[in-house]
Amino acid sequence: MTDDGPDPFTNLFEAPAKFARALFQPAAEALAPDGLGDAGLSPQDMQHWAEVGAKLQSMWAQYQAEQLANPQALAPYLDPSRWMQMAEDWYKQMPIANPAEQQALLQEGIALWQQVLGQYGLTGDAPPAAEPELPRKDRRFADPRWRAHPAFALIHQTYLFLAERVTEMVDRMEDLPEDKREQLRFTTRSITEAVSPANFPLLNPVVMERTLETRGDNLVRGMEHLLADLRRGQLSHVDADAFKLGENIAVTPGKVVHETPLYQLIQYSPSTDTVMETPLVIFPPWINRFYILDLNPKKSFVKWAVDQGVTVFMVSWKSAGASMKDVIWDDYVRAQIDAIDHIRARLGVKSVHAIGYCVAGTTLAATLAILQRRGVADKVRSATFFTAQVDFEKAGELLNFIDDQQLGLVKAMSQDGYLDGRYMAATFNMLRGTDLIWNYVVNNYLLGEDYPVFDLLHWNGDVTNLPAKWHQQYLRDLYRDNRLVEPDELVVDNTPVDLGIVETPTYVQAGKEDHIAPAESVWRITEHFKGPLKFVLAGSGHIAGVVNPPGSGKYQYWLNDGAPRTLAEFRAGAVEHPGSWWPDWIEWLRTQDSATVPAAGKRKPGGKGDSVIEDAPGRYVATR
Known part of the structure; x- marks a missing residue:
């Protein structure tokens, strides 16, 4: 806790069951119909969730204390303010605030939602399809769970639609030198990749299901990985301890x-x-x-x-x-x-x-x-x-x-x-x-x-x-x-x-x-x-x-x-x-x-x- 308000991880992790039942109860039931159930959680489950929340808050508090003691520990290129500034500069260049653009996006978005919901029989036009056919495909959303429930289908289809249209805006912008257009294309792609719903636990059905299955233990392991990377100032791709020079890499005599x-x-x-x-x-x-x-x-x-x-x-x-x-x-x-x-x-x-x-x-x-x-x-x-x-x-x-x-x-x-x-x-x-x-x-x-x-x-x-x-x-x-x-x-x-x-x-x-x-x-x-x-x-x-x-x-x-x-x-x-x-x-x-x-x-x-x-x-x- 700080004077600025509760730690953001408190709201996210102290009551995952409450989140799953109250905010995404239909999705949670679709993912784990025998998980929470109408009778609620057992005392053992409640205790486990409380322990998970405490661990996450403790790890985050310890890391925050380390940063306060050594404000230079975070590498400057990992400073979130830098990326926020990049996003702000990007937004100023984009014609997103144009009323005509907004109206066109809204109309096309409504049509997309009707098309997607129609696949699940929710528009009254036709019965639900045995295998929903969604208009946009992307390997980030290839897992069947992104299509198993209309909520997640709408989430990722809307994201793909907006990412597609924003990219097209860059191509249509007038009086923009080609080198600046390429730079804006790159920035647009970087930002749209970052805001993919797959990257957020509350929007990703695969993550939600894993969280329910492990009763939050995946989040504890994930926090350990995240904090280790923040401390070393670099994203890890592999287990670095698995390799040693001269033994299993760089071994030619x-x-x-x-x-x-x-x-x-x-x-x-x-x-x-x-x-x-x-x-x-x-x-x-x-x-x-x-x-x-x-x-x-x-x-x-x-x-x-x-x-x-x-x-x-x-x-x-x-x-x-x-x-x-x-x-x-x-x-x-x-x-x-x-x-x-x-x-x-x-x-x-x-x-x-x-x-x-x-x-x-x-x-x-x-x-x-x-x-x-x-x-x-x-x-x-x-x-x-x-x-x-x-x-x-x-x-x-x-x-x-x-x-x-x-x-x-x-x-x-x-x-x-x-x-x-x-x-x-x-x-x-x-x-x-x-x-x-x-x-x-x-x-x-x-x-x-x-x-x-x-x-x-x-x-x-x-x-x-x-x-x-x-x-x-x-x-x-x-x-x-x-x-x-x-x-x-x-x-x-x-x-x-x-x-x-x-x-x-x-x-x-x-x-x-x-x-x-x-x-x-x-x-x-x-x-x-x-x-x-x-x-x-x-x-x-x-x-x-x-x-x-x-x-x-x-x-x-x-x-x-x-x-x-x-x-x-x-x-x-x-x-x-x-x-x-x-x-x-x-x-x-x-x-x-x-x-x-x-x-x-x-x-x-x-x-x-x-x-x-x-x-x-x-x-x-x-x-x-």
């Missing part, structure tokens, strides 16, 4: 053979008697942990490549702290060149194959241009790009986060010289709010379900901090101003960058359903590089489109042996191939350099006379 304050270099142990003479170095994005490419032996791209006879090196970037406050993009380019040179010297080879994933692919493109300008392009025999962008004109929904207001907000969150990785995690989750936010709110908080054990989702939540100066530079120079594709517009490591001079043979992979690096944006690299290039369009998105081992038998990929000038032309003439694109890539890699050597000497890291730092996966990947 290898050694850390080189390190700098910015990265460690891992060399993996060979599994074949001979290996390709030209080694491979992988540059993963430093906005995530490298082990997305080494989740477990069945999914690991690293292990698969090693088994194909490739000497594989992996860069493991260090999560930023205050000591990295002056790190900029130039430092990451220099780090890539340093890794390439170290591998060449270590193995006594002329060149390496290189892979750049996402932002590290963007950086690899700049690295190739710099090496070409300096006359040492032969240090990289071939380059492969996993869902990487160089031209950001069509960069998708992330463009909604790079206006001056958003850049100012990011800067304000980076007072210690680095951006907390939880902000980036929240941003990427918002791109798929239904799947990565609200689905877990319902399952973990409302239904009180146990967290799943899923390595991919564990990796998704294993965040890394970003150097503030680099992050601002990246968002401003690349995403907002798109300067990388302007010849010599950017100078990196004292060298002008011109992608148009890159002659390195290149393999480019894009994800058909990628929402972070859209295929159309990834395609643009084909319009800038000068050398031979092969483009493959893989099924699925930014992660599953890349991490798709041949043994899984999932998805497909498309190739076009012609000379398409656009992605649309590529798709029109492409041939679909089932399964993983990895075998196509390894075949392409071997055509670049087919020479092999024995897997001996320093090809076996940590062998006799080879000084190494530590076992893979190394310390940096565990740095928080």
Whole structure:
């Protein structure tokens, strides 16, 4: 209790039976006809409900006390006032208050209600349908309980109708620049996803039934999950304790053979008697942990490549702290060149194959241009790009986060010289709010379900901090101003960058359903590089489109042996191939350099006379 009135959880939880009987008695009876009954609750049930209410109030009071003692504990990007302000700004832009719009919505809403109620025989026009056919479908409401009672049918059908019409309003708004329209579309979708009736316990029949079945125990478990997430400042997707680096994730054997304050270099142990003479170095994005490419032996791209006879090196970037406050993009380019040179010297080879994933692919493109300008392009025999962008004109929904207001907000969150990785995690989750936010709110908080054990989702939540100066530079120079594709517009490591001079043979992979690096944006690299290039369009998105081992038998990929000038032309003439694109890539890699050597000497890291730092996966990947 406070001077401002009763704790909101008091009214919600102190008498669930009263709520169910008085407010939603018909729905409660439909869901659990033998549950409450006309005779009321037993003394044991009453006592249990009282205990549940007391637990919930106690947990919430304890959390409130913690917040009063430490007002900075709540991460600024989880501050509810920020999202309320976003909703208020959104409402001011929408023509919802227009009387004509209101009248049209009202009339169409009444017609919808008559249609829905008619399915249940409540309009007198026809008997109830055996299986109600509702006009709008959405997987959030696929459970039969959303259709079992007319009250819940009306709730979710009205919501879908209003969400649909509000989205159409954005499309019809006049005198709105297209970039602002896209931003408003994104905001509209985010808000309508947040207010879905599925996200509220009093409106969700699945949650109501679970609450009655467990006598509120689901709410206690859900509150435990919610408060744990609030304390850590991040939404949990999985049971984090189920995974341990080097034991059941990032398990491919290898050694850390080189390190700098910015990265460690891992060399993996060979599994074949001979290996390709030209080694491979992988540059993963430093906005995530490298082990997305080494989740477990069945999914690991690293292990698969090693088994194909490739000497594989992996860069493991260090999560930023205050000591990295002056790190900029130039430092990451220099780090890539340093890794390439170290591998060449270590193995006594002329060149390496290189892979750049996402932002590290963007950086690899700049690295190739710099090496070409300096006359040492032969240090990289071939380059492969996993869902990487160089031209950001069509960069998708992330463009909604790079206006001056958003850049100012990011800067304000980076007072210690680095951006907390939880902000980036929240941003990427918002791109798929239904799947990565609200689905877990319902399952973990409302239904009180146990967290799943899923390595991919564990990796998704294993965040890394970003150097503030680099992050601002990246968002401003690349995403907002798109300067990388302007010849010599950017100078990196004292060298002008011109992608148009890159002659390195290149393999480019894009994800058909990628929402972070859209295929159309990834395609643009084909319009800038000068050398031979092969483009493959893989099924699925930014992660599953890349991490798709041949043994899984999932998805497909498309190739076009012609000379398409656009992605649309590529798709029109492409041939679909089932399964993983990895075998196509390894075949392409071997055509670049087919020479092999024995897997001996320093090809076996940590062998006799080879000084190494530590076992893979190394310390940096565990740095928080």
